[in-house]
Amino acid sequence: MSYKSLIINPGSTSTKIGVFEDETLLFEETLRHSTEELAPYTSIVGQKHFRKDLIVDFLKEKNFDIKDLDVIVGRGGLLKPIPGGTYRVTDELLADLQVGKQGQHASNLGGILAREIGDELGVPSFIVDPVVVDELMPASRLSGVPELPRVSIFHALNQKAVAKRYAKESGQKYEDLNLIVVHMGGGVSVGAHKNGKVIDIFNALDGDGAFSPERAGAVPVGALVKLCFSGRYTEKEVYRKLVGNGGFNAYLGTNDAREVSMRAENGDEQAALVLEAFWHQISKNIGSMATVLQGKVDKIILTGGIAYNKNTCDEIKKRCGWIADFVIYPGEDELLALAQGALRVLNGEEKAMEY
8 A cells, every 4th residue: 555645844944845655756845934924923833824824725736635645744843852763743742842842943843734734634643753862871961060961962864764774775674783874964963873773972953073064063161161251252142153153154154065175176275174174073973983882883874965075975984984884875855754754654664652
């Protein structure tokens, strides 16, 4: 039996949707929202009906009968920390999305919209591997300061999707593998996947890993404390230095990795140095995760948009190829990953998780 799914991935100024038949994309669209259109809404949740109407109207324009859908899947939001998997949008999960358990973010609308449309059609609604997936082993949580525990916030959807893709393509079970997965995009996350769980991770948002096009990653702690109390910056300004204006942005004034590579190739010494530091830090993160897995690494997976850059992949391989062989899955097909998560449940390959 085949299943038709509607996938909803809300961003701050857009809603990306796709309609799949099993794993085949029938069509997709990015519905963009102007500042003026969003201005009347005082909260993320308040945008629900506005975005839902746009989705339904677009499906009508495509002459697609919404009643043909078998399942609705939304991007997971800032829920409480949960193990990875595909979750039914239960009343409790819905309530936590609505209040913003760990904060208000457009991704919270994914599950909210999925539940509302699914209920109207009488079909199930799911979310899959939200950014708050937390499978850390106890030792991974200690930072050295009890008030500052290490937390699990990373590209869980794509990391889990490519790990399971590799397992399937190699005829193995994800639960039987030890993998290091490196997501390289606007943020960078490096995870140790042991027997189906991400037991350690470098926080991709505001944590302790490599810098990225927009984020500072780990910085000297003592110097950061002095900067915070220098009186030169507000709390928001300091945070913006770390998240948004850090990394490539801070050194080169751009978050475009392709531009940085081009500048380096054309003789820009600062761009070349920043790029080398980027490779250097990611490689150190990979080495760290190899120790977490006690040297037993079946494969290192490179993914995310920057994995399209052959030079970057080659340089990381040069530094870490002695640990394990590499496989590269460039980009992050979030719509497909969400569709696959629901399919695994509908086809009986996995059980739906309970929130």
